[in-house]
Amino acid sequence: MKKRVLSLLLLAAMAASLLVLPAQAAPPANRFYDLGGDAYAQVESLRLMGVMDGFSDGNFRPNGQLTRAQFCKMVVCALNAEDELGLYRTVTVYPDVKPSHWAAAYINMASKGKKAISGFSDGKFYPDRTVTLGQAATILLRVLGYKDENIGGVWPDSYLSFAASIGLTDGVDTTKGNSPLSRRDAAILFNNLLRADVQGDKTVSNFLTAAGLTTKTDMVLVSSNARGPDGKETAMLFSDGSIYQMAGDKASNGSLNGLKGTLVLEGQKVRTFLPDALGISRTVTVAKAEANVITDRSGAKYNVTSGTKVYRNGAETTWSEARSWVNPGTSLTLYLGTAGNVEFIFVGGGDSSTEAVIVYEKNSVKGFDALTGGVGGYTIYKNGCRANAxxxxxxxxxxYASSTNTIRVCDTRLTGYYESCTPSPTE
Structure with a gap:
């Protein structure tokens, strides 16, 4: 009894300390508090490449618009061509884009070097005008090697139709080609671009290869805070035990952990990680683990095979081997295919939080951001079921389990907490 009371005291004191955030602490710009689910993972992949980022308030602002200058910078970063910018900093291609303009090198490279974008009939570029969906699709088609004679027809309709035919605009409403491009749709377009094939170049097979990058497919990301060769705890650890240091000073915010996808390398360093089609994932609390079926506490059943891959603490195993330690009450994240079958299972990742937060108010998630270390886009599960505030x-x-970016809430651990203790909560 004494041990239990002591542990309750320690948990309550620890939780109370976690609930208070520094009043002047600015949230990091790589959190995207206003995104969730697939969109969060898509933007994180682009952030690691330097293509897109959030704002200083920690939000992404998915409905915001982009200027033509901003879009040029995104194109250059996606092409992995920043090292060539010096060739374009001091030239003047357009009269309204002087070398002093912040995006002059990006605009000059995108138009003169990569021939992906052009100015208007009056010879000007108008860098601060919003970029439209039609313009964006046209630019990215040119990046992929398509020329006007390959497409023809009436702009922008024919270009949008062609972009749709090769999957470039999958997930984007193409009925309003002259409307400003939102940041959300830009993220979708660039994710499609990274997976697209290149036209007319027999020496490369896809966009990433053309950008001088290499890929490793079917990789399961276990942790984004492993210790790398540089000694920093920002490397990516994969289920096969391989560890790759990040390129530059980038570090993942953990939202890609637990996902299966393509590792994109610049040399031997991580440029980004692209999740496969995210499909459906469900975090469940196991009621019964059988050879071919997992039953959760709600009674839902999920089909599984003996060879289904299971990832736990950085190691890969199979369901036939994992069943021996998957007991009732174990929390699993199941990744489901289109047929509803379990494609693979993620169990923690060796980096689950040992800290906890106690909810003090009804309908409150106060302290959850401190628990995650500022990582947004997390999913909440209470007693194994999807939940919210x-x-x-x-x-x-x-x-918090950073490996799956989920917060697990339980209502059976405590029946109360101490408001005053003698001589002190620490004692």
Whole structure:
């Protein structure tokens, strides 16, 4: 009994300390508090490449618009061509883009070097005008090697139709080609671009190869804070035990952990990680683990095979071997295919949080951001079921698993907490 009371005291004191955020602390720009799910992972992949980022308030602003200058910078970064910018800093291609303009090198390279974009009939570029969906699709088609004679027809309709035929605009509403491009749609377009084939170049097979990058497919990212060869704890650890240092000073925010996809390398360093089609993932609390079926606490059943891959603590195993330690109450994240079958299973990742936050108010998630270290886009599960702030009740206990970017809430750990202790909460 004494041990239990002591542990409750320590948990309560620890949680109380986690609930307070520094009043002047600015949230990091790589968190994207206003995104979730697939969109969060897509933007994180682009952030690591330097293509897109969030704002200083920690939001991504998906409905915001982009200028033509900003879009040129995104194109150059996606092409992995920043090292060539010096050739274009002091030249003047357009009269309204002087060398002093912040994006002059990007605009000059995108138009003169890569021939992906052009100015208007009056010879000007108008860098601060918003870029339209039609313009964006046309630029990216040119990046992929397509020329006007390959497409023809009426602009922008024919270009948007052609872009749709090769999958470049999958997930984007192409009925408004002259409308400003939103940041959300830009993220979708660039993710499609990174997976696209290149036209007319027999020496390369896809966009990433053309950009001088190499890829490794079917990689499962276990952790984004492994210790790399540089000694920094920002390397990516994969289920096969391989560790790759990040290129430059980038570090992943953890939202890609637990996903299967393509590792993109610049030399032997990580340029980014592209999740496969994310499909459906569900975090469940196991009620029964059988050879071919996993049953969760709600009674839902998920088909699994003996050879289904299971990832735990940085190691890969199979369901037939994992069943021996998957007991009732174990929390699993299941990644489901289109047929509803379990394609692979993620169990923690060796970096689950040992800290906890106690919910003090009804419908409150106060302290959750401190628990995640500022990582946004997380999913909340309470007692194994998908939940949100409205499901929170006083004395619920929350822990965080960075490997799957999920917060697990349980209402059976505590029945109360001490408001005053003698001589002190520490004692």
């Amino acid at each position: 409205k499901d929170m009740r006083p004395y619920d206990v929350a822990t």
